[in-house]
Amino acid sequence: MTDMDVMESTDTNDFEEKKNTDKDQGVLYLGIDLGTSRTSVTGSNGERVTISSWVGYPKDVVSRKLLQKDVLFGDEALEKRLSLNLYRPLAQGVLKYNENGEEDYNGNLKAAKDLIRQAIFQAKPRKDELVYAVIGCPAEASIHNREAILEAARESVDSVMLCSEPFSVAYGLDMLDDVLVIDIGAGTTDLCRMHGTMPDESDQVTLNFAGDTIDNKLSELLKERYPEAQFTTQMVKSIKEKFGAVGELLDACVVDLPVNGKPTPFDITNEIREACHTIVPPIVEGLGKLISSFDPEFQHKLKDRVLLAGGGSQIKGLDKAITAEMHRMLGSGNVIRTEEPMYGGANGALKIAHDMPAEYWEQLK
Amino acid sequence: MFGLGKQERDSSEAQATAEAPKDQTAPVTQAGGQRLNLVGRDQFARAVSAAVRHGIETHFRGAPPEHIEAAISTAKSSMVHLLRKDSKAVRGLPKAAFLKEVQESKAKIEAEREAARRELEAMLGQLGSRREEVGQMKANLVEESRITGMEQDYELSQRISALFDASGNSPELEAVREQVTALMMQQMHAERDKVIEAQLSEHRREVTKFERRISKLTSSLELTEEELKKIAAAKGIDAGVASIYRNVQGLNAGDDDFETKKELMSSIFNANLELQKGQAAAT
Numbered sequence: 001m002t003d004m005d006v007m008e009s010t011d012t013n014d015f016e017e018k019k020n021t022d023k024d025q026g027v028l029y030l031g032i033d034l035g036t037s038r039t040s041v042t043g044s045n046g047e048r049v050t051i052s053s054w055v056g057y058p059k060d061v062v063s064r065k066l067l068q069k070d071v072l073f074g075d076e077a078l079e080k081r082l083s084l085n086l087y088r089p090l091a092q093g094v095l096k097y098n099e100n101g102e103e104d105y106n107g108n109l110k111a112a113k114d115l116i117r118q119a120i121f122q123a124k125p126r127k128d129e130l131v132y133a134v135i136g137c138p139a140e141a142s143i144h145n146r147e148a149i150l151e152a153a154r155e156s157v158d159s160v161m162l163c164s165e166p167f168s169v170a171y172g173l174d175m176l177d178d179v180l181v182i183d184i185g186a187g188t189t190d191l192c193r194m195h196g197t198m199p200d201e202s203d204q205v206t207l208n209f210a211g212d213t214i215d216n217k218l219s220e221l222l223k224e225r226y227p228e229a230q231f232t233t234q235m236v237k238s239i240k241e242k243f244g245a246v247g248e249l250l251d252a253c254v255v256d257l258p259v260n261g262k263p264t265p266f267d268i269t270n271e272i273r274e275a276c277h278t279i280v281p282p283i284v285e286g287l288g289k290l291i292s293s294f295d296p297e298f299q300h301k302l303k304d305r306v307l308l309a310g311g312g313s314q315i316k317g318l319d320k321a322i323t324a325e326m327h328r329m330l331g332s333g334n335v336i337r338t339e340e341p342m343y344g345g346a347n348g349a350l351k352i353a354h355d356m357p358a359e360y361w362e363q364l365k
Numbered sequence: 366m367f368g369l370g371k372q373e374r375d376s377s378e379a380q381a382t383a384e385a386p387k388d389q390t391a392p393v394t395q396a397g398g399q400r401l402n403l404v405g406r407d408q409f410a411r412a413v414s415a416a417v418r419h420g421i422e423t424h425f426r427g428a429p430p431e432h433i434e435a436a437i438s439t440a441k442s443s444m445v446h447l448l449r450k451d452s453k454a455v456r457g458l459p460k461a462a463f464l465k466e467v468q469e470s471k472a473k474i475e476a477e478r479e480a481a482r483r484e485l486e487a488m489l490g491q492l493g494s495r496r497e498e499v500g501q502m503k504a505n506l507v508e509e510s511r512i513t514g515m516e517q518d519y520e521l522s523q524r525i526s527a528l529f530d531a532s533g534n535s536p537e538l539e540a541v542r543e544q545v546t547a548l549m550m551q552q553m554h555a556e557r558d559k560v561i562e563a564q565l566s567e568h569r570r571e572v573t574k575f576e577r578r579i580s581k582l583t584s585s586l587e588l589t590e591e592e593l594k595k596i597a598a599a600k601g602i603d604a605g606v607a608s609i610y611r612n613v614q615g616l617n618a619g620d621d622d623f624e625t626k627k628e629l630m631s632s633i634f635n636a637n638l639e640l641q642k643g644q645a646a647a648t
Binding site for chain 2: 026027028029043044045046047065068124125126127129130132146147150151161162163171174176177196197198352354355356357358360361363364
């Protein structure tokens with residue numbers, strides 16, 4: 001037996017098997033993180049892309065003629081918003097919907113479908129490949145919302161599954177045991193306790209303190225302290241994404257905001273710090289709940305492995321701030337930041353898609 | 366997933382064809398390979414690690430563990446680099462089918478454009494002749510009205526004169542007769558114009574309808590042109606990027622957490638199956 005024989009462990013003739021599938025070339029796995037603010041997708045073809053979760057439709061025939069498009073996405077939609085009916089279909093990470101069908105449910109559902117279709121299109125699938133996707137959704141998304149996301153996705157892929165976002169982050173990093181995941185999105189922050197089995201409801205907490213909370217708080221503080229400054233939510237969001245930080249070692253943050261039409265510099269260092277810090281106490285409180293309801297013998301292990309993921313985790317100093325708050329409220333703690341905050345959820349979902357047995361995909365087709 | 370032809374297994378080329386589509390595997394089988402065996406990337410990486418470790422421990426007994434680990438790490442990263450580099454050759458190969466499809470859709474749009482253009486030309490011709498017809502009709506009606514109008518005007522003035530003559534002649538009555546005649550003529554001319562206008566309006570409506578249809582057809586042609594431009598610009602369109610997997614994967618039996626992951630996959634599947642059943646029941 002040569003060294004290379006070690007590699008030949010599979011006897012299945014895959015090219016024979018391939019004939020039995022309804023498409024004859026390849027399987028494309030996609031991991032999708034469908035978020036309030038951004039939608040990220042990674043594929044087994046090496047493609048990865050993030051688009052902002054805005055979807056816009058021309059308001060009338062004139063706009064349609066001007067824009068030359070039936071639907072616009074992301075930053076382009078935002079830029080042309082005056083000519084568009086604009087949707088951000090996933091409020092707090094799930095489809096805007098209530099039992100009475102309010103909040104233009106049908107419009108949001110259509111926008112979600114188009115957004116998923118666009119995300120998949122951006123992953124450059126080939127027409128001759130089967131497309132199997134796993135979509136990460138918030139841990140506490142209602143059955144209604146899960147069904148709606150499935151309905152939205154089913155039109156664009158051959159088979160689709162949902163899984164909890166924080167779980168997919170942990171799975172992607174092979175951290176399946178004794179770890180707490182914090183996944184900070186725009187609409188929600190998901191906390192999840194991993195202990196070697198599938199996390200159930202008691203292992204997961206969804207908080208409504210996330211990126212949007214920071215934006216709102218920052219807007220509020222700026223209005224209060226600099227009433228003459230003019231700004232929009234979108235401007236505040238951009239400022240946060242550029243300068244977002246907590247802690248004492250923060251560099252001065254000076255931004256130009258218009259006052260009576262004239263760009264005027266404002267030092268908003270303290271406001272940024274205060275706004276970004278608003279999510280820290282509720283997160284640590286949520287972690288405390290998950291830790292205190294865990295086996296006391298293993299609680300210290302959980303506290304020592306807290307994984308910080310999601311777009312919101314890019315706030316400078318957030319890991320240290322949460323660690324410090326954990327020490328203050330829970331006695332100890334160690335927060336580790338993921339390397340790829342934007343793609344952590346999508347990468348994990350991709351790994352789940354890869355590891356899912358063929359018969360499971362077939363049954364869900 | 367990576368595949369190795371039995372007779373090609375020692376060549377780096379065979380490693381690089383791991384994810385090749387059917388046509389690329391042909392040389393392997395033609396060269397005498399009976400079968401193409403496939404292994405997962407993780408398993409491949411582990412095998413490389415094991416092979417490097419085995420080689421070092423056999424030939425360099427007593428080598429420090431950190432040196433062994435460093436050699437394994439270098440071998441693994443080199444392997445991944447080489448495979449990624451070579452796997453690019455697989456991407457986008459069967460582009461011909463995609464381009465054929467683009468060509469077909471272009472031909473279809475061109476045919477639609479041609480039909481629309483012909484229709485537009487025919488309508489523009491009809492519109493021209495309609496406009497001419499309306500113009501001619503108006504001229505005829507005006508002329509007709511002028512001729513018959515002169516007779517009617519004369520007859521009316523005669524009748525009015527006869528009425529006034531019967532009432533006797535006086536300078537006051539003469540002035541009244543002139544005023545009455547002028548008023549009656551004015552009224553009659555207005556009525557006559559109304560009749561002409563009514564006769565023309567039906568034809569004008571038809572012309573307007575034509576004009577509307579033409580404008581619609583023109584904008585549709587513009588859109589078609591736009592589509593064609595897009596297709597022309599799309600000559601370099603990527604047919605998509607091929608997945609590195611030729612078939613459905615699943616968990617690797619050699620995975621360290623195989624049992625745990627198997628259970629997790631099963632849980633995710635069951636939750637989704639339940640969700641799907643619930644959806645089906647609801648519909």
